[in-house]
Amino acid sequence: MRTVVAVLVAALTVTGCGAGVNRASGGAADGRVTGAVTVFAAASLTESFTRIGKDFEAANPGSAVTLNFAGSSALANQINQGAPADVFASAAPANMTTVTEAGNADGAPSIFARNQLVIAVPRGNPRQVTGLADLTRPGVKVALCANQVPCGAAARTALDAAGVALTPVTLERDVRGALAKVKLGEVDAALVYRTDARAAHADVTGVEFPESARAVNDYPILALKDAPNPTGARAFVAYVRSAPAQAVLAEAGFQAP
């Protein structure tokens, strides 16, 4: 048993050393960005950050952006459990707060985009949905995000603001899950971000509704304290706030902060 433990400890130490070597090699001393930049980003940023990542690589030869998309809360948990990330872009300030409170932030988060909800309906809007009230009509099946994730919290706020009591058929784990149920035709409508509806415009139409202004989501971004590539982390955050990246975000349907 003692041998087994010794071998295990040795194995862990070796891998630990490996990580240390990587950390030292990421980011050149002269401020030039090289090496891998790992970005944890909210699922709703999938299309825009994929493009921004490519643009960043083009602007910084020798850099390679790795993107990890998931629900913001799941990403915040992964970061707090020690996932080796350089940058965190969240779909809601609340998830950013869990990261900053855990002491994992390098500096303060900054808002780089805003997003609003729309009602996603199958293309052509067969149920003639024009507002939140239509979603309570009998026989209309609605998917929402679970309250635990930002799009669910925003949907709850918007529904409360409109005074609409809605019983969804499912509470999905992220905004893409809700959208997928519309695309598959399993539900008649879902509350998703405007950007998600726009990304899925081949199958889905986004119906704007006034109460969405009461539930605007701020997207904060942050370089992480234990970033394996701190230079790359700061450069990526700065790039997201620059004009070219902001143009990509605007095209995807985000509003400027």
Add this chain to the structure above:
Amino acid sequence: MTQVLDHATPRRRGRVPAALLIPAGLGLLFLVLPLAGLVIRAPWTTLPQRLTEPGALTALRLSVQTATLATVLCLLLGVPLAWVLARVEFPGRRLVRALVTVPLVLPPVVGGVALLLVFGRRGLLGGWLDATFGITLPFTTAGVVLAESFVAMPFLVIAVEGALRAADHRYEEAAATLGASRWTTFTHVTLPLVAPGLAAGAVLCWARALGEFGATITFAGNYPGRTQTMPLAVYLALETDLESAIVLSLVLLVVSVGILVALRDRWMTSP
């Protein structure tokens, strides 16, 4: 002969090669350590209170109910299927046997997508069910049972088929020569003969259904009290409250270990 063996056994035991023992120990640690981590990190002081939270209890009750219904469905369909595979010669039997076990290796989320494409509102059968009978399966408890059955049935079929192949044919033949009908032979001779294998398969099937996540959230969605089973509750608890997720995970771990330990002792002990 026995004397030689008696001498050899202790000597062999003393010379276990380190080259095998070390990886074996590491393998054991790798499998057990995560489970131990769950037990160590569990918030034991607030455990009773967290367990009795309405959300947790609702999910647990729904999980037990759907897993039980899924097992019943698997017994009704899976036992005849296992019997046909074990006792009837027909062309393509090997292919059918392979197809029956596909859900074992298929990622459950793929199973969920496949179920949606067949039983969904726009699905091959779902559209017809909806139009003719007004039955929709996605987002219903019945949908959960279906998703769990899809993933769990191979466990039952494999266990029962194995038991049927191992069972002595002569009892069935004797029953037939004594004038028992095929159905009487099946219910009064074959089934009691394979009862241990049947029970083991049913329990494994139940445990797999209890742990089902991917197919359920894909096909049946996630709604508390209707389709949100324990694994789904664990996933969503992880989004906000790690401690709650640990407590719910611990419950599933205790149930799973309990079942497997009971099974090992009763039915799966190898000679």
